[in-house]
Amino acid sequence: MAKINVHAGHNPSGKIACGASDLLDESNQARKIAKEVIRLLKKKGHKVYNCTCNNGTNQRNVLERIVAKCNAHGVHLDVSIHLNSGRNDKKGDGKTGGCEVLVTKRDGIKGDAAESICEEIANLGYNNRGVKTADGLYFLNHTDAPAILVECCFVDDMDDYELYKKGNYKKMAKAIADGIDKVLA
């Protein structure tokens, strides 16, 4: 049994500081995925907190509120759910943009969880962009517990969109929950 914080990135769709919106809407889908990840992890016996922020006043404030919620609980892992953008492949070229998981360092529980989640999402058919290190992300740099940021798939790639539609948020959430559970069980 592990303690885990999970949240969906950004403010809700349509508000200031909301996520990317294209073929898929990041804020909407990330919230559905996060909610389902939490349900599945609880079912596996973990103690899980939802640290999503729905009323931030700007982008920085959203991040500060999320981190404050995260650090209010002692947990083994902090998980942020996002959808990526920047492929701009509206027609579909037969290749998904796919998944990546960001960490400050590829070590310990966060490195293991990041790799495990990438593998599970790739098993759904998405391209595995792998674990990447980032040193400028507020969330990753300010949580007390090890933190990972999951970029599930791309909002602006027709191939990602078609694959996502087949399994919707439920398959994506199951892949993330399984990836976490394999490392933190």
Ligand SMILES: [Zn+2]
């Ligand atoms: Zn995002």
